Amino acid sequence: MSDKQNKQLVYMDHSATTPVDKRVADVVYETMLRHWGNPSSKYTRGGEAKVILEQARERVAEMLHATPAEVYFMSGGTEADNLALYGVMYRAREKGVSETLVTTAFEHSAVLKTAEFLKKEGFHVVFLPIDKGGFVDLDVLEHELKKGVSLVSVMHVNNEIGTIQPIETIGRLCQDYGSLFHTDAVQSFGKLPIDAGSVHADLLSCSSHKIYGPKGVGALFVRKGLNLRSFARGGGQEKGVRTGTENMPGIAGFGEAVQLCFEEMKTENDRLGKLRDRLWSGLQEKIEGEVLLNGSMENRLGANLNIAFPGLEGESLLMSLDMDGIAVSTGSACSSGSDKPSHVLLALGLDERTAQSSLRLTLGRSTTEEDIAYVIEKLSGHVNRFRAMAF
Ligand SMILES: Cc1ncc(COP(=O)(O)O)c(C=O)c1O
Structure with missing residues (x-):
């Protein structure tokens, strides 16, 4: 019923x-029961799982007009946001460059609380104001960028009011002033077209359970050549960016959910x-x-x-x-x-x-x-x- x-x-x-989605649930079930190998294993069963893993990666990459090598699977949007902010800011500290992070006052708590934590860790964090309509003030952003910023993190679509930020303009401004740009696209991925190249995104977070996929899986897009500081240590999966055996049923389901959104x-x-x-x-x-x-x-x-x-x-x-x-x-x-x-x-x-x-x-x-x-x-x-x- x-x-x-x-x-x-x-x-x-x-x-x-x-x-x-029922079509996604079928893929999750199939993967759990029939393709349960570890994608890192060298024998055939592992190889089968690896094919599923890479197909899902290709689908996420296609949705973003990115390359599969730029997609890292995560446990969801929260982990992707955390890693984007920590990964860039601690790397900036290691390199001795600007310790300024610019974000907005109306981000999801995954970004907001991470930014607040970084502030306590001694980083300089600026929270941009939002106007009445629900948009970031670009003049204030540019003013901050002129002072030297390592990372700007502005969400694409706000989860409460649904306003769509002009991420192409924001990305271009970041590029002009030499800052990296992260966008939390958890609420837009699969719903709006996103071209990671034309929005000049260096990092982008997305999540499966907002698009009729299983919970506990998502991805972080990391532009090729960008080196994040990673915190977890382990077997080195996802090129060490997110180590740990991959959530294969979740990832396979996520890939299917992405494909369905792409078509519809x-x-x-x-x-x-x-x-x-x-x-x-x-x-x-x-x-x-x-x-x-x-x-x-x-x-x-x-x-x-x-x-x-x-x-x-x-x-x-x-x-x-x-x-x-x-x-x-x-x-x-x-x-x-x-x-x-x-x-x-x-x-x-x-x-x-x-x-x-x-x-x-x-x-x-x-x-x-x-x-x-x-x-x-x-x-x-x-x-x-x-x-x-x-x-
Ligand atoms: C804008 C935004 N970012 C991040 C998240 C966290 O994603 P997840 O639930 O996959 O951890 C959410 C979830 O509500 C969200 O709406």
Whole structure:
């Protein structure tokens, strides 16, 4: 029985994670049961696994217009972000060059907390401000770059508000001023076309579970010739950048998920953009009183809607929707559980109460027109009821 038959389940939290595609799950299962060899082994079974490993690498590379040698498998976006920042900054320290890292105030915690740790380690870290629309201030970035920077890390698509940063311009600026450029592309990889060359990315992080692949696997693109300081010691897999026996079922599934996104990207983006717009206009029509869009609608991922309901608690709306079988979030999955307002919404200039009145709804492959109608009906109903009770 599918989730939808079981209970009316409308999943609108695809930025937190995505359900594994059946076609991907089949590949994971096959790899576990039939191709369980160690890709480092010299005999035939090892060779078979190696072929699967390299095919997945080719698929990730193709998605990025990169070469397979530039793709390193990781345990996910978090590890890729950590390694990018540590790897470059400790190498910079060894070489005696600039110890400045520039990032933004609204990065995912995988970058933000790593940057904060590096700051405690004595590195100079600059957090760029974000404007009201949800975009990095490029003038401030250029001003910082002029002072000498080793690494700039700016995310491609923000996980909470879906705004798309102009990474081509950022990458070019970094190149002009001699800084390396890392982008956390966990929310855009497989959803938007990315050419690592034309965005002048030196490092790029991506993750499998945001694109209908298994959890616990991702990749870091590292431009050819760039030498990262690595921390783990072991058998030297992934050319020593990420040592340890590879998560073969995960990697094989990731490769399959990438291939499916590659084939379906354009049609899926258009479809989700239209559904999201219908959701937004339906909510505006039915909700009595204020409902505010967080971040700009321009240059935003089609699947994302993040809205504030001033005077209400996002958390109460989330719980009410959950009773209706609708899954949404109040912020990123990694920060839920904390009752602090979202650092992303605060970085946009929202006050704490408005930030806490917000919900994130993110659409995906399973989203249908009926889901949109159902969410409009239920969410507007709860908002209007809570507001009526407040008076
Ligand atoms: C922008 C961004 N970066 C990094 C991550 C972490 O990726 P993973 O869950 O694969 O560790 C996430 C996950 O939510 C994310 O949205």
